[in-house]
Amino acid sequence: MPAFSLDPPQSAWCAELRALAAERLRPLAEKGEPGHVNRALVAELGQLGLLERLFTSGAVDLCLMRESLAHACTEAETALALQGLGAHPVHAHGTPAQRERWLPRVADGTAIAAFALSEPAAGSDAAALELRAEAGASEPVAEPDGGTRWRLTGEKCWISNAPEADFYTVFARTTPGAGARGVTAFLVPADRPGLTGTGLDMLSPHPIGTLSFDAVPVTADDVLGEVDRGFRVAMGTLNLFRPSVGAFAVGMAQAALDATLAHTDQREAFGGKLKDLQSVAHQVAEMALRTEAARLMVYAAATAYDERAADVPKRAAMAKLLATETAQYVVDQAVQLHGARALRRGHLLEHLYREVRAPRIYEGASEVQRGIIAKELYATREAAQ
Structure with a gap:
């Protein structure tokens, strides 16, 4: 895997973003x-062409x-990411009719997407989900046109953009x-x-909610991918988005680090600048070191995904783990070096301190x-024996 560095066009694009x-999205x-979907913000992301890039970029x-x-x-980052997370299964596994109906509206910011996997008793253990897809008995019922229909019964919980999304990618148990x-x-x-x-x-x-399914009708035309193979749809989506969760974390860590550099360079304490205290300087250096290490791992994982490498699940897990844990550390240390002012409502670090916890x-x-990392390591070892 080659070392990652930005080329000049990428650097210019990041600066433009x-x-x-700052100028168009933050206001x-x-x-x-x-706690509610900001449709004006999503529409602006669409107007800027950023949502369309969810389906045309690597x-x-x-x-x-x-x-x-x-x-x-x-907020803009999260709005963009949630559109991608909810709509990627449609982009990657949808039928032509599904793609034609929803993807243009997601891209222009007029339809809100959501990814509905977690349940009250199936969060980390996603394979234990209990939302039932059934028709009377446990088997689906054939329709006159040869299609198949089910009724969804159960609950989803901790679903971003719920209950305000326009459509949901829903994972349900078709075979008990x-x-x-x-x-x-x-x-x-959403209108089913x-x-x-x-x-x-x-x-x-950002908006998070629960969903209740009371015999919600779905048919074969609503299936994404293949029946009984939806877990592949979920994991394929997460393998793409986990490194980018790490990128979100790196962006927050960098913002906290930049704020800390500015503060310690200006703040007078103990007869000099804060940056002149060795304990402060070393802490800032540690924050920078960890942020850059996380950034490199995130982009190594993203490059592996784009190159269809065999070890994407391991790299994606490593990137998300290191980056989110690093961001928590960096933001926490930034708050410590800023002191009480960082805890005041409306301060950048107060905002980041609330935002940085959930990605872990x-x-x-x-x-x-x-x-995941351990499982992949042992699987690689066994395959080599």
């Missing part, structure tokens, strides 16, 4: 209501977008007792009868990433 985020984000470009936007406007092999992915429009939801009041400012949990908690 940071400027757009819209500040007008949004915490993993490296996705990471560049997420890191650059996160540096200046975490089959674990990961009995799950099917469905594209479910029997589908309701409730918002949750969370620490993170969603799309696979840090403990899950460690499990």
